[in-house]
Amino acid sequence: MTPTYDIAVIGAGAAGLSVANVAAQLGLRTALIERGTMGGDCLNTGCVPSKALLAAAHAMQDARDAIRFGITATPVVDWAAMWAHVHGVVAAIAPADSVERYTGLGAEVIQGAARFVASDTLEVAGRQFTARRIVIAAGARAAIPPIPGLASVPFLTNETLWELAAQPAHLLVLGGGPIGLEMAQAFALLGSRVTVIEAARIAGRDEPELADGLRAALLRDGVTIIEGQAVTAVAAGPAVVLADGRRIAGSHLLVAAGRRPNIEDLGLEAGGVAFSPRGVVTDGGLRSTTNRRVFAAGDIADPVGIGPRTFTHVCGYHAGIVIRRAIFRLPAKLDYSALPRVTFTAPELAQVGLTEAEARAAGHDVQVLDWPLHENDRAQAERRTEGKVKLVVTPRGRILGAGILAPHAGEMIGTWTLAISRGIPLTAIAGMIVPYPTLAEAPKRAAGTFFTPRLYAARTRRLVGFLSRLP
Numbered sequence: 001m002t003p004t005y006d007i008a009v010i011g012a013g014a015a016g017l018s019v020a021n022v023a024a025q026l027g028l029r030t031a032l033i034e035r036g037t038m039g040g041d042c043l044n045t046g047c048v049p050s051k052a053l054l055a056a057a058h059a060m061q062d063a064r065d066a067i068r069f070g071i072t073a074t075p076v077v078d079w080a081a082m083w084a085h086v087h088g089v090v091a092a093i094a095p096a097d098s099v100e101r102y103t104g105l106g107a108e109v110i111q112g113a114a115r116f117v118a119s120d121t122l123e124v125a126g127r128q129f130t131a132r133r134i135v136i137a138a139g140a141r142a143a144i145p146p147i148p149g150l151a152s153v154p155f156l157t158n159e160t161l162w163e164l165a166a167q168p169a170h171l172l173v174l175g176g177g178p179i180g181l182e183m184a185q186a187f188a189l190l191g192s193r194v195t196v197i198e199a200a201r202i203a204g205r206d207e208p209e210l211a212d213g214l215r216a217a218l219l220r221d222g223v224t225i226i227e228g229q230a231v232t233a234v235a236a237g238p239a240v241v242l243a244d245g246r247r248i249a250g251s252h253l254l255v256a257a258g259r260r261p262n263i264e265d266l267g268l269e270a271g272g273v274a275f276s277p278r279g280v281v282t283d284g285g286l287r288s289t290t291n292r293r294v295f296a297a298g299d300i301a302d303p304v305g306i307g308p309r310t311f312t313h314v315c316g317y318h319a320g321i322v323i324r325r326a327i328f329r330l331p332a333k334l335d336y337s338a339l340p341r342v343t344f345t346a347p348e349l350a351q352v353g354l355t356e357a358e359a360r361a362a363g364h365d366v367q368v369l370d371w372p373l374h375e376n377d378r379a380q381a382e383r384r385t386e387g388k389v390k391l392v393v394t395p396r397g398r399i400l401g402a403g404i405l406a407p408h409a410g411e412m413i414g415t416w417t418l419a420i421s422r423g424i425p426l427t428a429i430a431g432m433i434v435p436y437p438t439l440a441e442a443p444k445r446a447a448g449t450f451f452t453p454r455l456y457a458a459r460t461r462r463l464v465g466f467l468s469r470l471p
Contacts, residue, residue: 003120003129003130003131003132004029004031004129004130004131005028005029005030005031005108005129005130005131005132006023006028006029006030006131006132006133007019007020007023007028007029007030007031007131007132007133007134007135007326007327008030008031008033008114008122008129008131008133008134008135009023009030009031009032009033009134009135009137010033010114010122010134010135010136010137010138010266011033011034011040011136011137011138011139011298011300012032012033012034012038012039012040012097012102012109013039013040013041013042013043013137013139013298013299013315014040014042014298014312014315014316014319015135015137015139015297015298015299015315015316015318015319015322016032016034016040016135016137016297016298017032017038017039017040017097017102018315018316018319018320018323019135019137019297019319019322019323019326020032020102020105020107021102021105022319022323022327023107023323023327024102024105024106024107025105025106026327027106028327029108030106030107030108031107031108031110031129031131032102032107032108032109032110033109033110033111033112033114033122033124034109034110034111035111035112035113035114038094038097038098038099038102038109039093039094039097040097040139041139041140041141041158041159041299042312042315043090043093043094043097044090045158045159045161045162046158046312047312048089048090048093049086049087049089049090049162050158050179050182050183050186050344051344052085052086052089052090053082053086053183053186054182054185054186054344054345054346056082056085056086056186056190057185057186057187057189057190058189058346059075060075060077060189060190061189061221061346063075065383068383069383077167077190077191079166079167082190083162083164086162087162099111110124110125110127112124112125113125113265114266115265115266115267115270116134116266116267116268116269116270116271116273117267117270117271118270118271119271119272119291119293119294120132120134120293122134123267131293132293133293133294133295133326133327134271134293134294134295135294135295135296135297135322135326136266136273136280136294136295136296136297136300136301137296137297137298137300137315138261138262138263138266138300139261139262139298139299139300140259140260140261140262140279140298140299140300140308140310141157141159141259141260141262142157142158142159142255142256142257142258142259142260143257143258143259143260144157144255144257144260145174145231145255145257147231147232147233147234148232148233148234149233149234149235150234150255152236153234153235153236153237153238153253154238154253155234155238155252155253155254155255156252156253156254156255157254157255157256158179158183158256161183161254164252167187167190167191167192168187168192168250168251168252169192169193169250169251169252170192170193170194170195170249170250170251170252171183171184171187171192171193171194171195171250171251171252171253171254172195172197172238172240172248172250172252172253172254173194173195173196173197173254173256174197174231174240174253174254174255174256174257175196175197175198175255175256175257175258176196176197176198176200176201176202176203176204176225176227177202177203177204177256177258178203178341178342178343178344179256180196180198180254180256180257181196181202181203181214181218181343181345182343182344182345183254183256184196184218184223185218185221185223185345185346188218188221188222188223189221189222193222193224193250194222194223194224195223195224195225195226195248195250196218196223196224196225196226197226197229197231197240197242197248198225198226198227198228198229199228199229199230199231200227200228201227201228202214202215202218202225202227203215203343203349205341205351205355206343206349206351206355206403207351207355207356207390207403209388209390210349210351210387210388210390210403210404210405211349213347213386213387213388213405214343214345214347214349214405216386217345217346217347217386218345226242226248229242229243229244229246230242230243231243234253235247237249237250238250238252238253240253259299259310261277261278261279261280261299261300261302261308262300263275263279263280263300268280271291271294272290272291273288273290273291273294274288274289274290274291275302276302278302278307278308279296279299279300279301279302279308280294280296280300280301280302281302281304282295282296282301282302282303282304283303283304283333284303284304284305284306284333284334285321285325285331285332285333285334286301286303286318286321286322286325286334287325287326289304295322295325295326297315297318297319297321297322298314298315298318298319299315301318303334306334306336309336309339311339311341313340314339317334318334320332321333321334335421337353337420337421338352338353338417338418338420338421339352339417340352340410340413340414340416340417342409342410342413344410346407347373347384347386347387347405347406347407347409348404348405348406348407348408348409348410349403349404349405349409350403350404350405350409350410350412350413351401351402351403351404351413352401352402352403352413352416352417352420353392353399353400353401353402353416353420354392354400354401355392355401355403356368356390356392356401358401359392359400359401364394364400365394365395366392366393366394366400367392367393367394367395367450368390368391368392368393369390369391369393369446369447369449369450370388370389370390370391370446370449371388371389371442371443371445371446371449372387372388373385373386373387373388373389373405373406373439373442375442375445376437376439376441376442376445377436377437377441378437378438378439378441379406379407379439379442381437382407384406384407386405386406387404387405387406387407387409388404388405388406388442389402389403389404389405389406389442389443389445389446390402390403390404390446391403391416391443391446391447393426393450397425397426397427397450398423398425398426399416399419399420399424399425399426399429400420401420402416402419402420402443404416404442404443406439406442407439408439412439412440412443415429415440415443416443426447426450427451429443429444429447430444430447430448430450430451432444
């Protein structure tokens with residue numbers, strides 16, 4: 001029997017939309033299945049609303065800080081208007097992810113929950129159909145830690161945060177990763193009291209000295225940070241009890257303790273699709289290890305030996321891998337050696353490649369190059385001198401990793417992503433012409449420090465002395 005579709009995509013988030021977009025425009029019979037809202041987590045409850053809220057919060061702080069430039073302002077938050085801004089940004093982007101757009105591209109959009117009933121067969125709302133290729137892109141949701149008392153206390157996640165009717169008086173944040181830190185700073189700048197509780201250290205995957213700079217900025221903005229303390233219980237109030245016995249009460253509780261894949265209710269067993277608590281188990285090219293018709297992409301994919309990566313830009317990268325393998329039948333495999341990540345606080349913290357500790361653990365002979373942001377003229381002109389650049393290179397100048405703590409660090413990390421992925425030597429970066437005055441000069445200056453000892457070495461000085469005597 002001829003399959004109903006050439007390709008069926010479960011999930012209309014960042015990964016699923018990208019696959020369906022290409023498949024439909026290539027003329028394949030494409031089914032796009034979504035049980036919730038088109039656009040998935042990123043558009044509706046993740047990247048888009050969070051960055052819109054951060055933009056409002058940073059504008060508030062910019063107004064307060066205008067006194068640095070001889071300008072006096074007294075900003076006041078209109079909570080309803082600010083929230084309208086956040087939802088307005090989501091609404092402005094939503095048409096690009098809409099049912100109408102994908103129907104127009106040629107896909108059939110099926111609204112409902114999909115589940116496998118056989119290795120090549122899905123059921124949605126009582127309707128069964130087959131597909132030559134099935135892409136699972138059902139995403140992930142906030143992980144809820146098994147803390148005693150948490151289930152009986154109202155709490156917020158990134159999915160429910162956007163319907164707050166009033167500003168929190170005291171927001172407790174469980175988790176010091178990107179989501180927790182971004183929202184902590186946003187609400188603190190908007191006038192809420194905020195306490196972050198992290199069992200290890202904040203920004204735990206990033207360079208410690210860059211995390212130190214971010215910590216200082218958050219403390220300056222009024223965020224209370226408690227590190228190295230696990231939460232042992234949650235009580236009404238809400239209130240949290242720490243391992244050292246302290247009890248901290250607040251008005252609201254935000255759980256930002258990681259992500260959990262949406263593997264339940266997909267009928268993966270019936271489809272012969274292997275899965276783990278981290279997601280759908282795939283090979284390095286995102287194909288199911290147990291069902292060759294099936295691929296997984298985005299937050300739900302758990303590649304063997306690699307593990308999941310819960311970033312929206314990874315969803316797009318995964319989609320490209322799946323398109324090459326499932327549609328064009330070409331070889332392709334994941335390579336995360338140049339995978340960037342950004343915490344969109346002020347200043348931003350961006351990282352790509354290996355940290356110094358990771359490079360040393362991998363057996364590399366490491367040289368560290370850095371440049372403080374206060375040495376950058378643009379940073380001085382804008383009175384934003386917090387931060388630094390840290391590069392991890394080999395003694396021969398091969399770039400292993402880069403970390404940047406600075407305003408717009410996320411915009412600058414792309415150069416280093418390209419350099420690592422394409423093997424561009426440090427000499428090329430150090431010799432690059434960068435407009436003056438820009439913050440991008442700081443990473444270039446860091447790269448240049450690699451050559452400074454050689455430039456002013458005794459051997460070079462002798463050579464210059466000899467050359468100066470020539471006619």
